[in-house]
Amino acid sequence: xxxxxxxxxxxxxxxxxxxxxxxxxxxxxxxxxxxxxxxxxxxxxxxxxxxxxxxxxxxxxxxxxxxxxxxxxxxxxxxxxxxxxxxxxxxxxxxxxxxxxxxxxxxxxxxxxxxxxxxxxxxx
Amino acid sequence: xxxxxxxxxxxxxxxxxxxxxxxxxxxxxxxxxxxxxxxxxxxxxxxxxxxxxxxxxxxxxxxxxxxxxxxxxxxxxxxxxxxxxxxxxxxxxxxxxxxxxxxxxxxxxxxxxxxxxxxxxxxxxxxxxxxxxxxxxxxxxxxxxxxxxxxxxxxxxxxxxxxxxxxxxxxxxxxxxxxxxxxxxxxxxxxxxxxxxxxxxxxxxxxxxxxxxxxxxxxxxxxxxxxxxxxxxxxxxxxxxxxxxxxxxxxxxxxxxxxxxxxxxxxxxxxxxxxxxxxxxxxxxxxxxxxxxxxxxxxxxxxxxxxxxxxxxxxxxxxxxxxxxxxxxxxxxxxxxxxxxxxxxxxxxxxxxxxxxxxxxxxxxxxxxxxxxxxxxxxxxxxxxxxxxxxxxxxxxxxxxxxxxxxxxxxxxxxxxxxxxxxxxxxxxxxxxxxxxxxxxxxxxxxxxxxxxxxxxxxxxxxxxxxxxxxxxxx
Numbered sequence: 001x002x003x004x005x006x007x008x009x010x011x012x013x014x015x016x017x018x019x020x021x022x023x024x025x026x027x028x029x030x031x032x033x034x035x036x037x038x039x040x041x042x043x044x045x046x047x048x049x050x051x052x053x054x055x056x057x058x059x060x061x062x063x064x065x066x067x068x069x070x071x072x073x074x075x076x077x078x079x080x081x082x083x084x085x086x087x088x089x090x091x092x093x094x095x096x097x098x099x100x101x102x103x104x105x106x107x108x109x110x111x112x113x114x115x116x117x118x119x120x121x122x123x124x
Numbered sequence: 125x126x127x128x129x130x131x132x133x134x135x136x137x138x139x140x141x142x143x144x145x146x147x148x149x150x151x152x153x154x155x156x157x158x159x160x161x162x163x164x165x166x167x168x169x170x171x172x173x174x175x176x177x178x179x180x181x182x183x184x185x186x187x188x189x190x191x192x193x194x195x196x197x198x199x200x201x202x203x204x205x206x207x208x209x210x211x212x213x214x215x216x217x218x219x220x221x222x223x224x225x226x227x228x229x230x231x232x233x234x235x236x237x238x239x240x241x242x243x244x245x246x247x248x249x250x251x252x253x254x255x256x257x258x259x260x261x262x263x264x265x266x267x268x269x270x271x272x273x274x275x276x277x278x279x280x281x282x283x284x285x286x287x288x289x290x291x292x293x294x295x296x297x298x299x300x301x302x303x304x305x306x307x308x309x310x311x312x313x314x315x316x317x318x319x320x321x322x323x324x325x326x327x328x329x330x331x332x333x334x335x336x337x338x339x340x341x342x343x344x345x346x347x348x349x350x351x352x353x354x355x356x357x358x359x360x361x362x363x364x365x366x367x368x369x370x371x372x373x374x375x376x377x378x379x380x381x382x383x384x385x386x387x388x389x390x391x392x393x394x395x396x397x398x399x400x401x402x403x404x405x406x407x408x409x410x411x412x413x414x415x416x417x418x419x420x421x422x423x424x425x426x427x428x429x430x431x432x433x434x435x436x437x438x439x440x441x442x443x444x445x446x447x448x449x450x451x452x453x454x455x456x457x458x459x460x461x462x463x464x465x466x467x468x469x470x471x472x473x474x475x476x477x478x479x480x481x482x483x484x485x486x487x488x489x490x491x492x493x494x495x496x497x498x499x500x501x502x503x504x505x506x507x508x509x510x511x512x513x514x515x516x517x518x519x520x521x522x523x524x525x526x527x528x529x530x531x532x533x534x535x536x537x538x539x540x541x542x543x544x545x546x547x548x549x550x551x552x553x554x555x556x557x558x559x560x561x562x563x564x565x566x567x568x569x570x571x572x573x574x575x576x577x578x579x580x581x582x583x584x585x586x587x588x589x590x591x592x593x594x595x596x597x598x599x
Binding site: 061088 | 287302527528529531585586589590
C-alpha cells in the first residue's frame, strides 16, 4: 500500500495536500479505498459549502455500503472533482490523484499524521 | 433466459376476453406509436413467470437466515383470510357503513399491536419500514413545532443502526448525529450524554440492536434523551426477539414502527408488499396521519386527528397485509406470541453455539434473535471472504446470511434463523457452514469459484451498480 510522504493523513482515512496556508486538496487514502472495495457512486459536496473538521462532507458508496467521508479541515469548498461522478473507480485506481474537493479559507485543521505515523496507525 | 418482451409474436394474446361493450377511447392523443407491450399467449405468459419463480429462492424453498430480515415462514391461513371477498371485493371510496368489518380489522390490529408494543395509537398508512421511520420522525417534528420549539434540528443515531435510520432522518429534514457504539456493541452511554442537548429532536434505536444484543442500559438511554427534551424512536426491525416479552413502550420509547411483513409473518423481500405500521404514545396521537379508525356507537368510522401531519400514503396503507398480520396474532394468541420470540432467540443461540466451534463471533455473548460472525481471520488465513462463504452456501441450497452488515464488524455474516425452523434444519445448516470452513482451508479456490449450481454464477455486482440497465429498449 502506498502513502506518499508529501501528504498528511487523518484518523478517518482521508489525505490532505496543502496547496498554500489556507487551501488544500482532500481525498481518501489507499487504505480507505481498499477497505471500502469497488466504489460505484460518490455524493460530492457543492462548491461554496462550509465544511467542518471531523464532520462528514461527502459520501461514497461501494457494493458493500455507503460511507461518510469526514472533512479533516474547517473551510469552504472551492472546487469539486466532478470527473468522479462518472468514474468513481478513479478513487480505487489512483486514490491520490482522485482528489474529492479543494477546500479554501481553512481556519482549522484536525490533528493530522505524516505518512509514517499513518502507516503505523493502520497497522494497529 | 428471454425477457417477456422478447417472447411471443404480434397478435398473440389471451383469446378468452369478452368483446368490448363500451365505447373505446384512446388514453393518449399525443402518442404517435403504440406502446411496445409484450404480445404473448396466456400459456406462454404463465410459463414465463413459472420459469422465473423456479429460479429464485424463497422461504418455501429452503433455509433463509437473512439477518435482520426475519424471513420466517408465512402461515398459509394468513393468505386464506386476506383473500376473503369481504376484504378483496371492496373499494377504498365505499361508504364506511358498508365496510365496517374492514374498519374493525384495523381497530383490532391497532389494539392488539398496541398491547404488544406498549403504544396508545397507531397508523397503518406507511407502506413499509423506512416509510414508517419517515412518518415517525415527522410525528416527532410536529410535536416539537407544535409546542413552539423549532431549535431541535438533530436526530441521534448509533453507528450500528440500519442505514435507513439516518436516511429517514435526513428525508425528514433533520441533521444526523452519529454516536459510536461501546465495545460490547451497545450504545455508548457517555457518548450519548455528550451528544444530547437543546438541539436534540430525538434518538433512533433498535433494541435488541443490530448485532443481536439487548441493550441493558435502555432505561437510562431513553431517560437521557427525555431529560434533554428529545423523544425516543424505536425501529421495530428486531421486535421478533422480544415480542410479547418486553414492550418498547415500557423501555421508554415514544414512537415506533413495526415491520408487519417481517415480525408478523407476511410475505416480503420481493414476495409481497410491506406494512410499516407506526405506533405512538398518547402525546403524539393527535399528529398521526389521517384517516385513522375510531369507535362510533356500535361501529367504527374514519377520522382525521386534530393536528394530523396529513396523509403519508393513499387511503389506508396496504390493508390486506394488516389482515394477514392480525390473522397471525390471533392464531398465536397471548401465549404464542412470546413463545415465538423465545424460540427465535433459542434457535439463534443454538446455531451460534455450534458455529463457534470454528467461526469467530463478533460479540461472544449470548445473543437474541440473531448473531454476527466476523470472518476477518478466515480471510487472513485462507483468502476466503465472507462473500465466498455466502456463495458456497448457495451451492448447498441455503440463502446466504446478511453480508458486510453491520458496518462496525468487518467481513460480517449476520445470521437470523427465526423461530420457524426445526432443530433438524438448523443442524443441517450448521453442518454446511462448518463444512465450508474446512473447505476454505483445504481448497479455497473451490469457494472463490462458487456458486456452481445456481442458474447464474457470480454476478458482476460492481458493473451492475456502476452501469445499471434499468429499462428494456427494443433491439
